[in-house]
Amino acid sequence: MPASSESGRNMKNDNCAIEAGAGSIVETGSSLQKMKKMLNGDFIFKGITVFFAFSIILILLLMLFEMTSQSLPSIRKFGWDFIYSSQWDAVTEEFGALPFIFGSVVSSILALLLATPLSVGAAIFLTEITPRKIGGIISSLVELLAAIPSVIYGLWGVLVMAPWLQRTVQPFLIEHFGSLPFFQGAPYGVSMLAAVLILMIMVIPIITSITKEILMAVPQSQREAAIALGATRWEMIRMAVLPYGRSGILGSVILGLGRAIGETMAVTMVIGNTPQISLSLLNPAYTMPSVIANEFAETTSDMHASALMEIGLILLAVTLIINIIARFLVWSVTRGESRGGMIQ
C-alpha cells in the first residue's frame, strides 16, 4: 500500500494519500475488492471519530443555548434590575440576584486573598528549597487532598468547623473586634466567615499545585545566573524565578477564583443560606451556586425557575471568562516547557 510509507504525524494527509493511492491500485484487480473494504473501514472510522469530536463543540453550544433560552423570561421581565435588586420573593415573583452575587464575590475574593500567599509560599518552598524527594511527597499529598469531593469538605465544615467557630473564634472576634463592622452580630457558626475558610482550604491545593508546575517550568539557567552573580537563595527566587513565572502564578490564582466561584456543595453547607447583604463576616449569607442548589429542584413558578437559570447564566459567563483568562496566562509560561500536561 503506497500510502503507508509516508505515514506521519498528520494523518489527514495520509488519508488523502490513501485515496490517491487507490487510483493507481485499480489495475491490480485481485486486491481491488479488499482495498475497497479497507478504505470503507477507514472512511467509516474517521466519520465516527469526527462525529464524536464535533459533538464536544455541539455539547458546549447546546449548554450555552439552553442556559440562555431558559433565562430569557427572567431577562425580559427584570432586565438589568436583576443584577441590582436584592429582592428575592418566590410568592410575588420578584427576583433580584444582588445578595447572591455579593455573597459569591465576597466569599471567593476573601478566600483567594487568604489562600494566595500561603499557596505561593508553599509552592516556592516545595520547588526551590526542599529536597526534590520530600517536596514530591508533600506535593502528591496536596494533590490527593485536591481530589477529595467538595461534599466531604462540606461535611467537615458543617459538623466540625462551624461549631468550633461558634464556640471559640466568633465569640473572640465579637469581644475584641466587635466595634468593627466586619465582626458584629451573634455567633451563628454557619456564616460568611465559615464559607471563606472552607473555600480557602479548598482552593489551596489547586493554586499550590499549578504554581508548582509554573515554577518548575522556569529554566534552570535563570536560577544559575542569579546564583552566579552572588544572590542569596531568596534573592534568586525574587529576582529570577518569580518574575519569570509571574503571569503563570497570576493565572493559577485566577483558576482558583474560578473554582471558588463555582463551588457549590461545601459553601451551601456552611454559609447559612440567608439572602442578605451584610458587611459582617459573622452573619449568614448566600451565593449563586447555593441558591440554585437549594431552590432549583422545587421551584414554585416558571419565573422562579427562569430567575434561577439567569443566576446560572451569570455564573456560567463569569466562570467562562475567568477560565479563559487564567488558561491563557498559565499557558504563556508553560508552553515552551512541555506540550500538554494537566494545564493547557
Next chain:
Amino acid sequence: MTGVKLRKAKNVLMTLLMLAATAAILFPLVIIFAHIVKMGFSSISLDFFLHIPKPTGETGGGMANGMLGSLVLIGMASAIGLPIGIFGAIYLSEYGGGRISKVIRFAADVLNGIPSIITGMVAYTLIVVPMKGFSAFAGAVALALIMTPIVLRTAEEQLKLVPNSLREASLALGVPLWRTTFKVTLRSAMTGVMTGVLLAVARIAGETAPLLFTALGNMFWSKKLTEPIAAMPLQIFNFAISPYEDWHRLAWAGALVLVTLMFTISLATRYFSRQKY
C-alpha cells in the same frame, strides 16, 4: 549590620516564612483527613454496606442503596461519556491538526471549567423536563457531561505519546488505519488512557451538585432507571445537614468510603503512569 549579613538574614527569614506557609496549608488538610478517618472508622460497620438508611429515630442502617446507585450512575455515565471522549481523542491525535482541532480542545477545556451545578441545570432542562421526572438516566447524563472533556484531553495526550514508528510499522504491513488505531495505537496507550478514565471516574464519583436535580436521591432501592436513584454523595449531603446524630454517623462512614475510593484510584493511576514507556 553589614549588607551581606542583612541579605543573609533576609534569606533565612523568607525561608522560615515559606516553611510556615507550607505548614499552614498542610495543617487544615491533615486535620480534615484525620477527622474523616477517625469519625469514619468509628461509624462504619458491616451494616453500612448491607442495609439502606433507617428512618429517623431508629439507629443503624447503611448506604447500600447509595453505593449501588453511585455504581449504576458511574456505569451509565461511562457508557455515554467514554465513547465520546475516546473517539474524540482519536480524532484529535490521529486526524487532528489545524484550526478545528484547536476549537475542539478549547471547547473541552471550557466544558471542564463549567461549574458542575450548571451541568446539572442543563441536564435538568434536557432530560428531566421532557421525561417529566427525576431519573437515574438524567443523573448519568449530567455526570457524562463532566466526564467527557476529562477523558478526551487525557486520552489525547496519551495517544500522542505513542511513537509514530509503531503506526508506520502497522500501516506498512497493510493494516488499515482504523485497525492500526485500535490494535496498535490505542493498545500501546492503553494504560495511559485507563489512567485518564480512572481520574474521570474519581471525579464524578464524588460529584454532588449535578445530581441534586437530576438523580434527586432516594431513601430506598430504585427499581427502574427512569425513577430517582440514591447516590453516595447525595446521601452524605442530606445526612450531614440533617439534625440527627445517627445520620451524621452514616455521613462520616460514607465520607470514609468515598475518600478511600479516591485514594485507591489516585495510587492506582500513579502506579500505572510509572510503568509507562
